[in-house]
Amino acid sequence: MGRGVVPVDCLVVAILACLGAAAAATEYVIGGSRGWTAPPNITAGYYTEWAAGKTFAGGDTLKFVWNGTHNVANVTREEYDNCTKVSSVLEGGEMLDFPLPANANGLYYFICTVDSHCQNGQKLAITVISPTPTESPNSSPSSTAIGALFMLVLLSSSIVPMLMN
Ligand SMILES: *[C@@H]1O[C@H](CO)[C@@H](O)[C@H](O)[C@H]1NC(C)=O
Ligand SMILES: *[C@@H]1O[C@H](CO)[C@@H](O)[C@H](O)[C@H]1NC(C)=O
Ligand SMILES: *[C@@H]1O[C@H](CO)[C@@H](O)[C@H](O)[C@H]1NC(C)=O
Ligand SMILES: *[C@@H]1O[C@H](CO)[C@@H](O)[C@H](O)[C@H]1NC(C)=O
Ligand SMILES: [Cu+2]
Numbered sequence: 191m192g193r194g195v196v197p198v199d200c201l202v203v204a205i206l207a208c209l210g211a212a213a214a215a216t217e218y219v220i221g222g223s224r225g226w227t228a229p230p231n232i233t234a235g236y237y238t239e240w241a242a243g244k245t246f247a248g249g250d251t252l253k254f255v256w257n258g259t260h261n262v263a264n265v266t267r268e269e270y271d272n273c274t275k276v277s278s279v280l281e282g283g284e285m286l287d288f289p290l291p292a293n294a295n296g297l298y299y300f301i302c303t304v305d306s307h308c309q310n311g312q313k314l315a316i317t318v319i320s321p322t323p324t325e326s327p328n329s330s331p332s333s334t335a336i337g338a339l340f341m342l343v344l345l346s347s348s349i350v351p352m353l354m355n
Contacts, residue, residue: 217251218244220300220314226254226262227312228302234311241316248273248294256287260302260312262286269298270315273308294318 220226221240232306247251254262261279263269269276280286290298302312 205234212344215249215251216247217229217253218246219233219253219255226256226260226302227258228260228304228307234313236311237314241314244316246290246298246316248290248292248318250290250318252288252290252300252301252316254282254288256284257306258284260284260307261304262288263287263303265299265301267297267299270301270313273301273306275303289320292299293320295320 203243215284221237222237224232261281263276263279265274265276268274288300298316298318300314302310
């Protein structure tokens with residue numbers, strides 16, 4: 191059993207090192223060309239759909255850009271769910287960069303506290319994965335690694351036949 195497990199662990203470490211090197215500081219313009227806005231310019235759930243399938247890593251920058259009156263508040267899960275009008279907002283004059291700390295890990299929540307923008311869908315929840323996770327007996331880093339491994343296997347099983355044609 192041990193013999194089977196060790197090579198897989200080595201592979202996982204190599205893949206993570208690869209991902210870490212490849213993922214050097216991406217800048218994400220939140221919401222793409224729509225920017226950071228509220229209905230009628232977006233539909234409810236727009237930012238959830240926008241974030242789906244994107245990988246956010248420590249060191250990346252979240253770039254919020256908007257027209258008109260909006261703000262950015264970095265909030266807790268509960269405040270995100272409740273659209274709580276927190277007093278601590280990041281003001282940016284239609285632009286705000288939020289650099290994710292290099293060791294950022296876990297969930298980050300952002301809302302706009304202007305009027306009922308948050309209730310109408312101007313809210314963003316993202317999962318951040320640090321490219322250099324600290325060693326931990328906790329199972330979440332290894333399930334992340336296994337997820338990455340599955341992705342790689344899926345990718346290579348679709349790329350290799352293409353290359354062989
Ligand atoms: C802001 O308005 C300008 C001019 O209409 C437009 O070109 C730009 O795309 C808008 N930006 C956002 C983030 O909506
Ligand atoms: C919708 O977006 C356009 C351009 O992107 C902008 O000019 C307009 O002010 C926005 N409308 C609202 C209600 O935010
Ligand atoms: C943003 O929220 C996270 C999670 O609650 C917190 O660790 C971090 O210090 C906050 N950053 C800023 C700039 O408010
Ligand atoms: C969120 O709403 C629930 C139910 O209305 C309330 O019990 C809770 O205190 C609220 N939390 C925050 C952080 O506003
Ligand atoms: Cu707003």
